[in-house]
Amino acid sequence: MMFDKVIAAVDKKLERFDPIWQAENGVGGQRDRYYDKTGVAKWREWRGVKDTMVDYGAWLKNLASMAMMVASAPIPCLKGFWEYRWMGSYLGTFMFIDRLFEGFRGYELVTAHKCMHAIVRSLTKKIAFCLSNDRRLGGGKDTDRIVPMDEVLPPLFMMGFKELVPFPLQTLPEFIICDVDQHIEPYYIDVAESFGLPADVCSRCAAETGVALDDAFPLIGKAMISTNMPCNASEATSMFQRRRIGMPDFPVTLAMIHNEPGAHPYSTQMLKDAIAFVEKEYGVKYDWDNLFKYAKLMNEQNTIELEKWDYFKTPYSALCGIAETLYRLYAWASVNGTDPYFNKVDRQVIKIMRKAYEEKKEPFGGRTRHRAFLWGPSAVYYTDFPTWIQNCWGINIVLNMDSTMGHNMINTEDPDEAIKDLALFSEKATMRHHAVGGWDNVNAIWEWAKNFNCDMVLMNDNIACKGMLGVHALMEEQARDLGFHFIFIEHDLEDCRTVSRQDMRNCVNGYMSVVLGEEPLDPTLVEFDDSDAY
Ligand code: SF4
Structure with missing residues (x-):
């Protein structure tokens, strides 16, 4: 009690250093902490005694994970920094995390850091493991046990191979790092274009192709699992990677129009064929009991996720914005039931969410003015978009399209049923569910927005995503008919040169000030x- 009083007195005394207080009192704000043009802050954000300690403690925990990564594989890490341009971008992780959680306080800060630490912990282990077994750097004892997989193919079905380690190949050099450092993928895009790839393709696929042509993929495993997911541009980059890496591969081509019940037997057979391919190439046998063990973890992840959705629908969700969307993206696409630490974090986070709901505690001190469903891929991460839009305009991102990925339960007793469930689950992977796969999928965003009590839909308009360009005007019309505030946010996904961060923010600034007349x-x-920022 006495302790709380002392803290309250210190907080009062120092409140003038809090950027939220400064903005409310017209004497500054969040951006004042930064050197111009950069993402380099002159000092850490003052959030009051307790929250500053929470934030600093989380910073130390992340630092410890990074130190453990280097300590567990010092020579491979050193060689990795020497060999791969993308390794240097990971040095921006601290700045990235600091920017992500600007303005977070109380429960939302605690849940955000728990989720983020799970990602840092998992990624640092993956980096150390991958570099220690990278044939390009000399290889290791597990090199031939690894099965490199396309990152948008959920790895859960591979857990039936007890002796093997499925590894999402593009995650380290492209998928995650493009979120941390906006300047890394343009280099790989230029490599791809200098080989003659047209400049109007999706920048994510161009970047992956550039990584392959630059020989910047780690060389691991004996055979690859590629895929047609999520779209035709991804199919093309899979082909480039296959030729450049030169390993036997099996393309898991899941049904594009996955809402059709008739498509599921095809996708189910695809997974069976992929399993047969791995059995043949690696000389191992699929073990259903091992699969069931991890399917139970995934089922728990999804059970908790569905409970989280109930809280997302209220104004009292302690998990929101970038913490919600980035965690779900990683926990689903890269973890997918394969790491019990994520189950532990889910259990802790849901407890906090229940408590915050009981206490009727609104995030961001109740400063939210609008609730938005976001339809947005990578460009929302390197721009810290959900954080910026809450801090600047009071728009809380309740849910992102990535959060709606496969949430059906997997049978954990009968292999015939389990493989069907896995097919259904795998068809709804990253970008598949809302970007491609038929009009019903795209059109479903209104239903999602309504169910989560959103008054606003933010649709990221990737100027090179061919699947989505055709629906632009239709979406505008629908928004008008259904009465949603609707903003198209132009971006070029992983190429910040075409549409800058400020260009993206201006799409919102224009709507909020001119159309809604808000301050x-x-x-x-x-x-x-x-x-110039990372
Ligand atoms: S943004 Fe569009 S084109 Fe690019 S990978 Fe995703 S679905 Fe494919």
């Missing part, structure tokens, strides 16, 4: 130059 919560965030 920003923090004027320092409306217009600023962060073009």
